[in-house]
Structure formats: structure tokens, C-alpha cells
Amino acid sequence: METNKIKVKLEAPMVQARYQYAIDVMLTRLRMIDADLTKKNERPLIRNLCSRIKTAESIVKKLERKEREVTFETAVNTLNDIAGVRVVCYFADDIYQIADAVRRQKDFTIVKEKNYIRKPKKSGYQSLHLIVEVPVTYLDKTTAVRVEIQIRSVAMDYWAELDSQMCYKKDAGQLEAVEKATKQYADVIAGVDKKMLELRKKIQKM
Amino acid sequence: METNKIKVKLEAPMVQARYQYAIDVMLTRLRMIDADLTKKNERPLIRNLCSRIKTAESIVKKLERKEREVTFETAVNTLNDIAGVRVVCYFADDIYQIADAVRRQKDFTIVKEKNYIRKPKKSGYQSLHLIVEVPVTYLDKTTAVRVEIQIRSVAMDYWAELDSQMCYKKDAGQLEAVEKATKQYADVIAGVDKKMLELRKKIQKM
Amino acid sequence: METNKIKVKLEAPMVQARYQYAIDVMLTRLRMIDADLTKKNERPLIRNLCSRIKTAESIVKKLERKEREVTFETAVNTLNDIAGVRVVCYFADDIYQIADAVRRQKDFTIVKEKNYIRKPKKSGYQSLHLIVEVPVTYLDKTTAVRVEIQIRSVAMDYWAELDSQMCYKKDAGQLEAVEKATKQYADVIAGVDKKMLELRKKIQKM
Amino acid sequence: METNKIKVKLEAPMVQARYQYAIDVMLTRLRMIDADLTKKNERPLIRNLCSRIKTAESIVKKLERKEREVTFETAVNTLNDIAGVRVVCYFADDIYQIADAVRRQKDFTIVKEKNYIRKPKKSGYQSLHLIVEVPVTYLDKTTAVRVEIQIRSVAMDYWAELDSQMCYKKDAGQLEAVEKATKQYADVIAGVDKKMLELRKKIQKM
Numbered sequence: 001m002e003t004n005k006i007k008v009k010l011e012a013p014m015v016q017a018r019y020q021y022a023i024d025v026m027l028t029r030l031r032m033i034d035a036d037l038t039k040k041n042e043r044p045l046i047r048n049l050c051s052r053i054k055t056a057e058s059i060v061k062k063l064e065r066k067e068r069e070v071t072f073e074t075a076v077n078t079l080n081d082i083a084g085v086r087v088v089c090y091f092a093d094d095i096y097q098i099a100d101a102v103r104r105q106k107d108f109t110i111v112k113e114k115n116y117i118r119k120p121k122k123s124g125y126q127s128l129h130l131i132v133e134v135p136v137t138y139l140d141k142t143t144a145v146r147v148e149i150q151i152r153s154v155a156m157d158y159w160a161e162l163d164s165q166m167c168y169k170k171d172a173g174q175l176e177a178v179e180k181a182t183k184q185y186a187d188v189i190a191g192v193d194k195k196m197l198e199l200r201k202k203i204q205k206m
Numbered sequence: 207m208e209t210n211k212i213k214v215k216l217e218a219p220m221v222q223a224r225y226q227y228a229i230d231v232m233l234t235r236l237r238m239i240d241a242d243l244t245k246k247n248e249r250p251l252i253r254n255l256c257s258r259i260k261t262a263e264s265i266v267k268k269l270e271r272k273e274r275e276v277t278f279e280t281a282v283n284t285l286n287d288i289a290g291v292r293v294v295c296y297f298a299d300d301i302y303q304i305a306d307a308v309r310r311q312k313d314f315t316i317v318k319e320k321n322y323i324r325k326p327k328k329s330g331y332q333s334l335h336l337i338v339e340v341p342v343t344y345l346d347k348t349t350a351v352r353v354e355i356q357i358r359s360v361a362m363d364y365w366a367e368l369d370s371q372m373c374y375k376k377d378a379g380q381l382e383a384v385e386k387a388t389k390q391y392a393d394v395i396a397g398v399d400k401k402m403l404e405l406r407k408k409i410q411k412m
Numbered sequence: 413m414e415t416n417k418i419k420v421k422l423e424a425p426m427v428q429a430r431y432q433y434a435i436d437v438m439l440t441r442l443r444m445i446d447a448d449l450t451k452k453n454e455r456p457l458i459r460n461l462c463s464r465i466k467t468a469e470s471i472v473k474k475l476e477r478k479e480r481e482v483t484f485e486t487a488v489n490t491l492n493d494i495a496g497v498r499v500v501c502y503f504a505d506d507i508y509q510i511a512d513a514v515r516r517q518k519d520f521t522i523v524k525e526k527n528y529i530r531k532p533k534k535s536g537y538q539s540l541h542l543i544v545e546v547p548v549t550y551l552d553k554t555t556a557v558r559v560e561i562q563i564r565s566v567a568m569d570y571w572a573e574l575d576s577q578m579c580y581k582k583d584a585g586q587l588e589a590v591e592k593a594t595k596q597y598a599d600v601i602a603g604v605d606k607k608m609l610e611l612r613k614k615i616q617k618m
Numbered sequence: 619m620e621t622n623k624i625k626v627k628l629e630a631p632m633v634q635a636r637y638q639y640a641i642d643v644m645l646t647r648l649r650m651i652d653a654d655l656t657k658k659n660e661r662p663l664i665r666n667l668c669s670r671i672k673t674a675e676s677i678v679k680k681l682e683r684k685e686r687e688v689t690f691e692t693a694v695n696t697l698n699d700i701a702g703v704r705v706v707c708y709f710a711d712d713i714y715q716i717a718d719a720v721r722r723q724k725d726f727t728i729v730k731e732k733n734y735i736r737k738p739k740k741s742g743y744q745s746l747h748l749i750v751e752v753p754v755t756y757l758d759k760t761t762a763v764r765v766e767i768q769i770r771s772v773a774m775d776y777w778a779e780l781d782s783q784m785c786y787k788k789d790a791g792q793l794e795a796v797e798k799a800t801k802q803y804a805d806v807i808a809g810v811d812k813k814m815l816e817l818r819k820k821i822q823k824m
Binding site: 161 | 296367380
Binding site: 016024036107 | 758
């Protein structure tokens with residue numbers, strides 16, 4: 001069956017190794033960016049980094065949900081988040097400093113940007129997403145591998161975790177009421193990010 | 207010299223191993239507590255766990271600051287936080303569910319409790335501290351080893367990190383102004399914890 | 413179906429947490445044993461420690477292979493290796509020092525011992541196996557949880573890895589020839605362990 | 619003082635980050651090489667990978683021992699092993715397959731090779747060393763950073779660990795006798811590698 005074939009191809013060690021390579025390059029570059037920005041700002045900006053490769057199973061689900069062909073080629077060519085990196089930073093404006101440093105890496109190509117901070121998702125979800133092509137060299141070939149970077153503040157990250165905990169409630173048929181409430185969470189979060197920023201700027205001027 | 211002697215004794219592999227044992231038992235027990243509470247609450251309570259053994263260097267500094275004798279015996283007998291575990295949970299009321307489960311472990315003895323949530327430190331610091339004696343068995347002997355557990359919400363944890371980033375500003379002579387500002391951070395944080403709690407309770411009633 | 417029921421029960425967070433607790437206690441105790449023996453022998457004995465909880469899938473397979481009932485109760489009551497710890501040490505005689513220290517822990521109960529060093533398996537496999545009951549306390553109850561400890565030398569560990577790499581060759585119908593060859597590996601390994609031991613004893617006498 | 623100045627410079631976050639970047643690229647590339655070779659050989663070649671950045675303290679010691687100037691520039695320009703990666707593989711001939719794959723990476727430059735297998739050190743030490751320049755890109759600049767790769771078999775790795783355990787005996791004045799004995803260890807090890815290789819080739823022909 002199609003589903004089985006795509007899984008075998010996606011789980012092939014060389015395919016996994018290539019995505020892992022792209023993630024590792026991104027993580028280690030972000031650590032350099034943090035070392036650099038920490039010096040400039042006299043405080044660390046990145047609180048933590050994590051990463052994942054999307055499982056074959058959820059790749060298949062996503063293709064089906066989007067009504068695309070369930071093949072290895074469609075997955076690799078049309079999905080931008082097979083390799084994903086998440087950056088959590090202390091303040092809301094740190095997000096833009098980090099994104100800017102990513103954009104200025106000469107060997108990276110920014111394929112796409114989505115600013116879910118300026119324009120949150122309906123659920124209330126906030127983050128800055130960059131789709132970046134990272135060069136992966138092996139033997140005499142260099143391939144561009146796409147990595148999705150999600151950059152967000154501590155508060156936005158907290159919200160995203162609470163939201164995913166609420167899923168079972170949504171499934172239980174109270175969709176609308178839950179969405180209204182999580183939207184309110186999101187507003188509280190946005191409020192705290194704004195106030196924290198004002199306070200930090202006040203302190204910096206001292 | 208005294209300082210050297212205490213360091214050698216504190217860094218002895220068997221001494222380190224005993225504190226590590228107490229920490230490991232505490233961490234693994236907290237994971238059982240979380241599995242249990244997750245089932246009861248239908249959502250996870252603990253967001254993350256971490257631990258550390260205080261370095262010989264900071265043990266010496268603490269003894270000096272407190273004007274106590276700088277000896278191995280004084281350190282082991284009078285300092286409660288040589289072994290430390292931190293628990294970060296999603297909501298402010300989760301703290302008390304977790305503390306309660308720790309108190310109900312028949313092999314643990316609660317030596318002391320400090321509620322810096324009801325009564326924050328002057329700096330604005332909030333957390334619930336438990337000093338717990340954990341039985342450490344080796345060969346035919348069982349010793350009680352003290353572990354300090356700090357339980358706090360995501361928001362309180364975020365505040366504590368920002369506060370430690372501010373230290374250099376305080377050292378730079380602007381103590382009072384910075385303290386006033388971090389106090390304001392603390393109030394924003396306390397406000398967000400309160401609102402998040404109200405919202406969660408509203409959702410739970412749906 | 414039975415298979416599904418047993419999987420759900422085995423994967424329940426509290427069941428997993430209980431086995432993990434027993435493993436963690438064993439690992440941290442072995443680290444204390446190593447700290448102790450390192451001091452006595454003036455060299456480390458344990459090279460590395462690792463652990464695993466058997467997956468629900470391989471528990472089901474093992475019950476089927478042994479023609480036992482495929483139920484949660486049969487698994488928990490009759491299988492001794494659901495929680496497993498592996499200890500790799502530098503020299504063949506280190507194995508007995510470590511086993512002896514495990515036996516002398518007053519809160520552990522040795523349920524069974526298998527000496528596959530004195531009497532290797534037909535395949536050539538060598539290790540000392542101890543089945544140990546570890547007390548797991550939660551709230552006001554203490555349960556005895558079984559952990560299988562495999563203790564082996566670096567050479568025996570190397571052999572075991574090569575043997576598992578050979579599996580596909582055995583499946584490919586060359587069972588007898590491969591078994592004969594891996595048996596020869598085992599003899600080489602046993603030889604190296606013996607010589608290394610002699611040399612070490614010579615050095616110790618210097 | 620000189621010693622302090624070099625330490626501060628070596629421990630600067632951006633300097634550490636650059637060496638870490640080179641190590642990460644090397645590790646992740648070696649994982650791709652292993653995925654590739656595993657497929658070709660129908661068995662894994664690499665048993666484990668580890669890495670370290672040399673501490674400022676041991677960099678200073680090495681410069682002093684080699685009677686070079688104790689400056690940051692001398693360290694960075696003349697020491698090849700500030701960033702180090704160790705590869706342990708199952709069989710002695712795996713070493714050359716791995717080294718060959720490293721040599722064929724178009725973006726790496728091999729600066730130096732030392733074959734301590736063909737020509738073991740006086741102590742008996744065996745390994746293949748490659749000094750490789752890895753491109754480290756940050757913003758619009760690419761720098762070549764040197765990494766030392768040590769490739770060895772399980773047996774050679776075991777020997778190296780035993781040898782370092784013997785150090786205190788050597789310091790205790792029995793240099794010559796210990797060296798003779800460790801040399802004998804080395805011969806046993808070389809013997810086992812040879813026999814294992816013969817056996818594997820026999821099995822492969824089946």
C-alpha cells in the first residue's frame with residue numbers, strides 16, 4: 001500500500017540523517033547567534049531550544065488532511081515542517097533580533113515567513129515562523145533542506161502548551177466555549193509580554 | 207587550609223554519590239506523583255524537573271556569608287540545600303497538589319516548609335520550599351539525606367530567571383531602582399497566575 | 413482483543429513509572445557501589461551503565477513464545493526482565509565484586525542468579541544475571557519490583573553486540589555455520605578476558 | 619598575567635561556540651557516513667561517537683610542555699586538537715572505510731594524518747588520527763576550524779582507557795615495568811582485532 005511505501009522511504013536512515021543534519025546545523029548556528037547577541041545585549045536572549053523530525057505517521061496524516069497525494073515526493077517537496085526547531089526567548093522583542101540574525105546568515109535561504117504575532121491564528125496562537133533552506137553537504141553534493149523555525153516568547157510558549165492540553169475538551173464537543181476561553185488566555189499572555197517589555201526598557205534606561 | 211579540606215571532603219565520590227542518590231529518588235518519586243496526578247486531573251501538572259548539587263565553592267561562600275564555621279560537618283548539618291530539586295508546574299494551585307503528595311510519602315520526612323508564595327521575599331521571589339529527608343540505603347545502613355524542593359509556576363520560574371539576569375545591574379549600584387522594577391515584574395507575574403487560574407476553572411466547569 | 417488490553421495496561425503511566433523507579437534506584441545504587449569499589453581498588457570498575465523497560469510489544473512476543481497466557485498479570489508475575497539494567501566493567505573479575513555488593517544491599521532481595529560465564533549459553537553468550545527485587549515506595553505502600561541486572565566485561569559486551577548483528581545471517585538459513593563462527597568469536601573473547609586479568613594482576617603486584 | 623588572559627579569550631562564548639559548531643558538523647556528518655556505510659555493509663560500523671573541547675587549563679599545559687608561547691594566537695594556530703571527536707568502530711578495517719568517507723567530503727580539508735595503527739606509539743597506543751578543517755559559517759564569513767578525529771576499534775579504545783587508568787602507577791615510579799606490561803596489553807588487543815577480522819571475513823563468505 002501507498003501508506004506503507006511512504007513510511008519505509010521516510011524512515012530510511014539516510015533520509016532521517018539528512019533532516020537531522022539540517023536540524024543540527026540550525027541548532028548550533030542558533031547557539032552562535034545567542035552567544036553573539038548575549039554579548040551585544042549584556043543578557044541572554046534564548047531561554048531554550050528544541051527540535052523534532054515529524055514522524056512518518058503524522059506526515060501521512062497531514063498529507064491526507066491537506067488532500068495531497070500520499071507519496072514520499074509530495075511530502076518532501078510540499079511540507080515545510082518535516083524538520084522543525086523551536087526557539088523560546090525571554091522577551092517579545094528578542095524574537096525579531098533572533099529572526100534578523102537568521103536572515104543574515106549568508107548560507108541560509110529564507111523561503112517563507114509567517115508572523116503569527118502581528119496576526120495571531122484564530123485559536124490565539126502566536127509565534128514567528130521562518131522556513132529556511134539549509135545546505136546539507138555529503139560527499140560531493142550539497143542539497144538544500146528546509147527547516148521550520150518557530151520563534152516565540154516564554155509566555156507564547158506557555159500558551160501553546162496549555163492550548164494543546166485543551167484539545168481533548170475541544171474534541172468533547174465544547175469547541176466554541178473552549179476556543180473563547182483559550183482566546184482569553186492568549187489575551188492575558190499578550191498583555192504580560194507587553195508589560196514585561198515596558199519594564200525591561202525602563203530598567204535598561206537606569 | 208580549612209577551605210581546601212572542606213572541598214576535598216565535599217567532593218569525595220561517596221559524598222557526591224549519596225546526594226545524587228537522594229536527588230534521583232526524589233526526581234523519580236516526583237515522576238510517579240505526576241503520573242498519578244495527571245490521571246486524576248486529566249492533564250499534566252508538572253512542566254519540568256531539574257536538579258543540582260551545590261558546588262563546594264558555593265557551599266563555602268554560603269557558610270562564610272552566614273558566619274558559620276567552614277567545616278564539612280557544619281555544611282552537612284546546617285545547610286538544607288546541598289541537594290536541590292526544582293519543580294515547575296502549569297498553574298499556581300498545582301503547587302499545593304504536588305506539595306501535598308510529597309508530604310504523604312510515608313518514607314519521607316518534612317523537616318521544614320517555607321511558603322514564599324503567600325509571603326514573597328523582598329525581591330519579589332515566589333516559590334514553595336520543602337526541606338525533605340529522604341532515606342538513602344547503602345549496604346546495611348540507611349541515612350536520612352536532606353533535599354530542598356522548590357515548587358513554582360511557569361510564571362514564577364520566568365520571574366526568577368529574569369531576576370538573576372538583573373544581578374549585574376544591582377551590583378552596578380542601582381540597587382534600589384532595580385529592586386523597585388523587579389518588584390513590578392513580580393506583580394505582573396502574580397497577576398497572570400491569578401487570571402490563568404480563573405480561566406482554567408471556568409473551562410473545567412464547561 | 414487480549415493483545416490490545418495487555419498493551420494498554422502495560423503502557424499506563426503509573427505502571428511505567430513504577431518500573432522506571434525501580435531502574436532509577438538500581439542505577440543510582442550501582443553508582444554508589446562504583447564510588448565505593450573505585451576507592452577500594454584504586455581504579456574504576458564500572459565502564460558504563462544502561463537500562464531499558466521492555467516494550468509492550470516484546471512482552472507480548474515473549475509470552476507467546478513461552479506459550480503463557482497473554483495477560484497483564486502473567487507478564488508482571490512471570491517475566492523477570494521487564495525492567496533491565498546492564499553493567500559493563502573493565503575486567504572479568506570485577507563482575508563478582510559488583511554482584512557481591514548488590515547482594516549485600518539490605519533492602520534488595522536476590523530472587524534468582526544465572527551464571528552464564530561459568531556456563532555460557534549455546535550461542536556463546538556470557539554474562540552474570542541477577543534478578544533483584546527492589547522496594548518501590550509510593551504514598552503509604554511499598555511494592556517489590558523485579559529488575560534484571562546483566563553484568564559483563566567489555567569483551568563480553570562486544571561479543572553480545574556482534575552476535576545481535578549476526579541475526580539476519582542466521583535467519584538467512586545459515587544458522588549452523590554462523591553459530592559455529594560466533595562460538596569462535598566467543599572463545600577469542602574469553603581468551604582476551606583471561607589474559608587481561610593475568611596482566612592486571614601482574615601490574616598490581618609491582 | 620599571560621595565563622589569565624589566554625583563559626579569558628579561550629572561554630569567550632563566541633570562541634567556544636565556533637569550536638562547538640565544528641564538532642557538531644563533524645558529528646552529524648559522521649552519522650550520515652554511518653547511515654551510508656551501514657547500508658553498504660549490511661551492518662553498522664560505528665559503535666559510538668563522543669567529543670570534547672579541550673579546557674583552557676589543558677591548553678595552557680600543552681603549550682608549556684611544548685615550550686611554545688602561551689598566547690591565544692599560538693593556541694589557535696598551532697594546536698590541532700582543541701576540538702576533538704572520537705569514533706569507535708566494531709572492526710579494525712572499519713577504521714579505513716570511515717576515514718575514507720571523511721576524506722571524500724568536498725567541504726572538508728584534511729590537514730594531516732597520523733596512522734598510529736601501522737606504527738603504534740611507544741606506549742602501545744593505536745588509533746588513526748585525522749586533522750580536518752571544517753568550514754564554519756557565521757553571518758557573511760566562513761572560517762576553517764580544525765577538528766582532530768581519532769578513529770579506533772573497540773579493542774583499541776578499551777586499551778586506551780586501561781592505559782589512562784595506569785597513569786598513577788607510572789607516576790609512582792614504576793614507569794618502566796608498567797610500560798612493559800601495558801605494551802603486553804596492547805599486543806593482546808592487536809591480536810584480538812586480527813582474529814575478529816578473520817572470523818568476520820569467514821562469516822561474510824558464507
